[in-house]
Amino acid sequence: MRNTARWAAALGLTAAAVCGPLIGDAVAAPGAAPSSLYAPSALVLVTGHGNDAATATPERAVTLNCAPTASGTHPAAAAACAELRGVGGDFDALKAADGVMCTKLYDPVVVTVQGVWQGKRVSYERSFGNACMRDAASGSLFAF
The missing domain is CATH 4.10.910 (30s ribosomal protein s13; domain 2)
Structure with missing residues (x-):
């Protein structure tokens, strides 16, 4: 015992x-x-070169906390949290920036998100043809 x-x-x-x-x-x-009335929103975002997360070489990782205020190691935490709130935490709903032109050079990058968004576990992975396409499609979220 x-x-x-x-x-x-x-x-x-x-x-x-x-x-x-x-x-x-x-x-x-x-x-x-509980110390807060806000549902937790704490994410780890990773970006790297490769076709998928299993084979990609991670290049950079940041943390992003969105409740009750934006914080973490993300360089634009407030903007990234605002974008996520604007799409209800749906990473696929992030809008591509208007007027951005990217080359068609194929140099694949992959992004992943693991953590909790408004109290629910999230796991997300998406590949882009190159870093310009990633930046154009995800706004400030993966701009780190």
Whole structure:
């Protein structure tokens, strides 16, 4: 019984350390009121060269937190959060910029998103023909 209690305590601490930032203080302190009324929105965005995430070489990764305020290592966190809110978190609904002209040079890039958007887990992957096409299609979200 004593070992079971130790494992439970260790696992509880691990869950709080890993999930606490994503789902609030309720995991870290059962019965405590959440520290925020906002659903969590914490994402890790990665971009790299290649046709898909499994074979691509990651080049850059940033974090993006959108609730209650925009933060993270993303260089344009406020703009990226505003774009995501504008499409309801639907990454495929991001609009291509008007008037952007890209070469047809094929140098594929892939972007991935993992995390939580407004309290729901998200996993997204999309390939583009080149970096210009990625930037034109995703606004400021993948411009890092």
